[in-house]
Each structure stands twice: as C-alpha cells, then as structure tokens.
Amino acid sequence: MRSVLTGLRAWLVQRVTALYLLAFIIYFIAHFLFASPSDYDTWRSYAAQGDVKLLVLAGFVALLLHAWVGLRDVMLDYVKPISARAVALPLVAGALIAIGLWMLVTIAPLR
Amino acid sequence: MKISIFRYDPERDSEGRMQDYEIEPEPHEAMLLDLILRLKGEDDTLTLRRSCREGVCGSDAININGRNGLACITPIRALGERAVLRPLPGFPVIRDLVVDMTQFFKQYVSIKPYVVDPGPMPDKERRQSPQARERLDGLYECILCACCTSMCPSYWWNPDKFVGPAGLLQAYRFLADSRDRDTKARLDDLDDVYRLFRCRTIMNCTEVCPKALAPSRAIERIRLMLAERAL
Known part of the structure; x- marks a missing residue:
C-alpha cells in the first residue's frame, strides 16, 4: 500500500510549505516592524480580518504538513522497531492534529 | 610518522582494536598505500584489499583520519605526522581493513x-x-x-x-x-x-x-x- 504523502509528493510538500512559511514569517516580521499594533484591540481586529485569518490558517496547515514530513523522516531513520514506530507515528500525528484543531477553534471564530 | 590501524581477526578477537606502527616514509614512497604495503611486508596478518594501486579499481577504499578515501591516491605528505586508518564506516568488518560489501x-x-x-x-x-x-x-x-x-x-x-x-x-x-x-x-x-x-x-x-x-x-x-x- 502506498501512503498519500510519500516519495516525491512528501518531498515537494515539504519544499512548497517551506517557501510559504518563509514568506509568511517575513510578512509578519515586516508587519510588526512597520505597522506594529499599538494595543490588544488593534491586534485582535487585525487578526480577525478575513484575509489575515486565511493567511494564518494556511500558515498553520503548512507548518503542520512540514512538521509531519520532517518528523516522520527522523522517525523512519531512528525508530527502528515496528512496535515503537506503531506508537511514535500515531502519537506525533495526533499531537500535530490536536495543534491544528486548537488553531482552528481559536482563529476561525475571531470577529 | 605514526600509523594507527584498526585490527580485527574474527578467529582471535572478540572486538576490534587499534594497533600503532612507527614508520618513516622512504623517498620512493609517495602514497599511503606504499606505507601500508610495507607494514604488511613486516606483519603479514595485516589484511586489506588493493589491486591497481592507482585509483582506478576502487579496492583500497578505507577511512583515513576520519575521511573516506583511496589509500593509493592519498599522498603521505597530506597526512602529517599521524594517520588513523579504519575500515569503511557503516559496513560490516570481515577482517582488519576489509569490509563486507x-x-x-x-x-x-x-x-x-x-x-x-x-x-x-x-x-x-x-x-x-x-x-x-x-x-x-x-x-x-x-x-x-x-x-x-x-x-x-x-x-x-x-x-x-x-x-x-x-x-x-x-x-x-x-x-x-x-x-x-x-x-x-x-x-x-x-x-x-x-x-x-x-x-x-x-x-x-x-x-x-x-x-x-x-x-x-x-x-x-x-x-x-x-x-x-x-x-
């Protein structure tokens, strides 16, 4: 059986998400340098804008995919016994999904 | 100069050890393989692979001071006063510098x-x-x-x-x-x-x-x- 995220696809996903994250980080650093929000309310209303929300959510999707490919690569190298893998892989996947869900319920309802 | 060589004889040793040799390069000896072959002349239990002795056959690949290379095209001058020779890392050792490929x-x-x-x-x-x-x-x-x-x-x-x-x-x-x-x-x-x-x-x-x-x-x-x- 071939998993969905393997071989070339996993490699491409990791590179494309890396590029997105790079742009994402530069954008936010620039935003805080040149248009730093003065207080929490400004920051909150900025973050609640539709396009900013989309950027952040996409950023987290990219981060989680990137982390999954990277961590799985490390585990395939170092975690040899199948039994240990059977624990480690779902554990990491579960943790990443939990982070994703937490992000979703935090950011999506922002008004 | 001092050459330290990994020795392992599966019939006698339970694990590998390093053996030190003192050897001064002669004027006609340019490459590391020349020194190893002279050592082998003195101690014929020392085991290694080599064939063409000019970097074409690829037999004498070993780890030289932490870096893989061919003994036959590694100049003695580039080694300094001490050389540590080990079999290729990550490969099972058969004997001394010979690995299972x-x-x-x-x-x-x-x-x-x-x-x-x-x-x-x-x-x-x-x-x-x-x-x-x-x-x-x-x-x-x-x-x-x-x-x-x-x-x-x-x-x-x-x-x-x-x-x-x-x-x-x-x-x-x-x-x-x-x-x-x-x-x-x-x-x-x-x-x-x-x-x-x-x-x-x-x-x-x-x-x-x-x-x-x-x-x-x-x-x-x-x-x-x-x-x-x-x-």
Missing part, C-alpha cells in the same frame, strides 16, 4: 545498472550522438569504491532500504542515457519513502568522492525528473 552491491544491482531497451537488437551498436554521450560525463567514471555510500548517514540508518549515493549516481547514469528506454520503470522504482528520498542532502558523498564526482547532484537531477513528470 554485499549490501552495497545489492543496492547497486537493484537500480538495474545496464541499458534496458525491449526493442529489436540493432544490427551493429546502439548509436549515440556526441551530445547525448556528453550527458554521461561525471556519471560513468564511478569506480564503485563505496567511499561515498560509506560516508552517508542516511545509508548508515537504512542500508537495506536506501539505495545510497553510489547506487543513485548509477541510477541517474542510466536515466540520463539516450539509449535507455526504461525511464518510467526506473523512476517508479525510486519514488517511495526510502529508496531515493532518504537522502537529506548532507553531501558527504560529493565531499569525499576520490574521483571528484557529485552523487548529490545526480540525486537532485533524479528528483527534478520525478517532479517534471508529476507536474
């Missing part, structure tokens, strides 16, 4: 290191333009000494699943060959999580290749071929 050659054979063309046999040779032939430069020169593969951490972790730099350089050598008709099957074979993509672009392979080849570039080209095919 079975897995290495298994990976090499797995990439089908020959031109595949199911069409009818040509009357004479399979012709190739000079331009198409040029694309094989930097690929065909590999002597399979295993210096690169044995320096590759990805290969250390998964020698049975990751083809390794030497095998992948050869995989690309046949992907790049205008006479080969097996491109699709070759690429399919490499497109999984282990065979090609265990490469983490560490580039030790290119760094140590005694023939100055670039397995990491060949690996990059295979990735691009896969990407071009998919996009």
